[in-house]
Amino acid sequence: PDSxxxxxxxxxxxxxxETGDGQKQIIEYELCGHLRTMQNKSTLMGENNAPFKKVAALYEQDLDKSMEKLAASESPVQWVGQLNAPILDDDALKEEQDRLNRLNLKGNKTGTFLYDNRYTRMDQVSKETSIMSPDDIKQMENMAYSYWGVGEKLLQNAYTEDEWNGFYQSRIEPILIQIGEVLTKVVFSRNQIMDGNAVEMASNRLQxxxxxxxxxxxxxxxxxxxxxxxxxxxILNLPPLPNGEGAHRYIRGEYRQEGTPAKSERKEENDDTGNDPGSDAAKPDISARELRDKEKDRV
Known part of the structure; x- marks a missing residue:
């Protein structure tokens, strides 16, 4: 769509x-299938994902700043001290650094850091290891979920059956309906569509x-x-029965059409006449074949 x-x-x-090899082509718009969304600004071209890109850029900036802080916290400087006497030159400063490192850091197995009264203070450098605060990360994630209409549980495949049904009905099913309408317009002519031909996108969400x-x-x-x-x-992900045995439909016997007598009612009617439905008295005196033969003779 961008090209x-x-x-x-x-x-x-x-x-x-533009085709894949860079050539320009044109075609009548009425011959194309155009699936579009986010039509607030333009009903024809819709809208791109620029609003979400702003959120993503903001998240990336905060992440870069946090990474810079993390890199700064991993500086080799571990201690900061303040001398109560001036340093004469660079060599004197280097000598004092080496002495402090040799006595307190290098090979020190006691775990005790000592310095004399030449230092007014000695502080250990604190490290900031937090990249982003949990609240900021959660807010960014919620903005992405709200924009795309998808939740964290769906992305992590931790959804329940009700959550999946809600997601399917609100996000998946509308897209399938739109795709079916677009393909119907492309595949069938106007007369074929008026005759009831259509493309329907089926998705078995029961799986x-x-x-x-x-x-x-x-x-x-x-x-x-x-x-x-x-x-x-x-539906149960099982194979069909062999030899076409599973192609039949069955209805439970206790179901009957409204207005028709039930089995018990028909039995009472037979009992009133004194005839058993299965006995010879309940059968007609003449068969259907004999009745057809007599009708032919009469004609």
Whole structure:
């Protein structure tokens, strides 16, 4: 998208783009699929990620400053002392440094640092090892999460089933719908779209659900005739049944259509007539074949 430009030629929009080998090409805009977002400033071109880049630049500046402080804290200077007498020249200063180092630092196994009354004070250099404060890091991370619409648990794969469903419905599913609409426009003609042809982006988010949730969905749809055995097995990441055995649909026997009598009601009606549905008395006196033959003879 960064190498594309939409131009207006006598009222018709064209897409001017650059190929991988650096050549310029143009194509009618109406023949392209254009998936865009962040359209507050421009409904056609949308907006880039400049607002987030400012936040990233601020974070990088703070990180560089912290690294400079850390490098300064690793200076070879470990002690700072103040003499109560003036130093005559550089050689005298170097001699005093070597003496102090030889007596207190080099080969000193006692752990005790000593100096005489020629020094008014002697302080150890404190090191700053903190790169950035935890509050600053947390604030930067929250700004990034809010901009991209994603949370820390999702990035670390530590989300729960409800957190994943919320993320899918708010971020993933809208993109899939938009991609399907764009591909529908590119693949099918206007008449084909009016006839109901469309490209739908399917994503089985049940693969991220818990085993219990997948079992509930698989059995809940299978015994109501909403899914076949193979589709229920697919939810559980299991292979289909051989020889097409899993392509059938089954409905539990206690379900019936509204307004139709239940089994117990039909049995009571049969008992009132004195006939058993399975007995010969309940069967018709004439078969269907004989009835068709008589009707042919009459005609």
């Amino acid at each position: 594309c430009e939409i131009v207006d030629v006598y009222g018709q929009l064209w897409l001017k783009y 991220y659900a818990s085993i219990k949730s997948r079992i509930d969905v698989a059995f809940g749809t299978y015994d109501r005739g909403m899914a076949t055995m193979d589709s229920s097995l697919d």
